[in-house]
Amino acid sequence: MAVKDYIRQRFFPHLWCAGCGHGIVLNGLIRAVEKLGMSRNEMVMVSGIGCSSRISGYMDFHTLHTIHGRALAFATGVKLSKPELNVIVPMGDGDALSIGGNHFIHAARRNIDITAIVMNNRIYGMTGGQYSPLTGPGIMATTAPFSNIDQGFDVVEMARAAGATFVARTTTYHVQQMADIIRAAILARRLFGGGGDEPVPDLLRPQEQAGRGRGDDEAHEGGHHAHRIEGQGREPGADRAGDLRAGGKARVLQRV
């Protein structure tokens, strides 16, 4: 099936900004599902709130766009009701680890065969660049004008500690790997058999850093947020924490 057959073209153009990595995750997801030969009717996508969560509406699956941070709770309900379906939960870092932090650890603990994807741009993008629990110290945000002072979570370690059985991390720079990891994450439940598991690939996207101007939030076009990454943002390559987590391989070449 062609990639375009997996999306709801009625919904496009998408609301993501130029330079955003969400589309690359969407791409990887479609390619993973296509490669697995899964039909659209056996896929469920459950999301919360934020730019990342709009990914669900774009896919021609059974899609459930819920409330901030609670996507995993809704997904748990869907999976209990229809365990034969593949449930994928795309979340942003704020959605998954701040508002939904408790749901995140308990979903990992329960381990009931949900594929959770944390699309980590280390900022609240849709609302105008507020810092998130994954922003990390020393990074500018509209709510941290003198830079953030808090340590960030290591989401991979957190997921493992909470009991997730498949945990992987890649970046949107690694486009092929993205599709491979998502495919492995969806498959993981089969590898682990009836016990179920909680695959949590953390898709680290260090090129999308803080520093979006307040005015961006007002830049709507046809109801879509049109963010630009402005000059006061950090240089993409200067994301030390991101580089470190990605083993130094994720030096970002993409500029906007």
Added chain:
Amino acid sequence: VIVNVQRGGPSTGVPTHVSQGDVMQARWGTHGDHSIVALTASNHQDVFAMTVEAFNIAETYRTPVILLFDEVVGHMRERLEIPEPGEIPLVERLRTAVQGGVDYHPYLPREDGRLPMSDFGDVHRYNVTGLVHDMWGFPSDNPKIVHGLLRHLVDKIENNAGQMARYKTFYLEDAETVLVSFGSAARSALHVVEYLRPRGEKIGLLELQTLWPFPADVVRVLQRGHLHGGGGDEHGPGVPDGQDDRAAPGAGVSGQPHRRGVHHPRGHPQHTAPD
């Protein structure tokens, strides 16, 4: 279906004493324009019946229904006869007849305002969202679509307030004074009525079981008679005081925020019942 067994508030309040202070929260506790259904009960048999009723209303109108009980009813023990299956009518979910593969409009109301559903994850793939959405479930900020959805959400409840009105009446045939009450307070009110009746008082009781949408018609009918309400027999605000015929339809409620049962068991001095 959401169950709220009310106790004294605000915040963590006075655990675990009784109050009925969440009536307005049930009605207005979320943002935006909407309507809501809230049911209550004064004894365990009615708690059972109203819970079934709540699911029936939720299925019929596709709406959240709040069960607004109170601490006394929630904590006490009394006899309950569980009916046989089938004894209480159950509303089956209205499901669409549209076949899989055909363009299905999950949010296109029928002429009667109802929306035949397709089970999520079944043959139709559609989008469910908390955003204002069009007939396919796709987000929209088109003013016509926003207006249409809001109108639908309000009208499907308010236009059927009569169908959702549940209440019980005691000794109303010749009553000149009618107490209006609900929840555990209705038990006390009934006690008062049955105490005064043998003493020559023509007094009755209207026990509300539907609080929202407010059964204004029921109360209005009584108001044309000899209703002397004045509140006073409820634990909190939000019960019709029955004094003001000029009140707009559905607005026949007087908040009496100082009449908390916990702090003013005999009623607040500023709100003494005229009778």
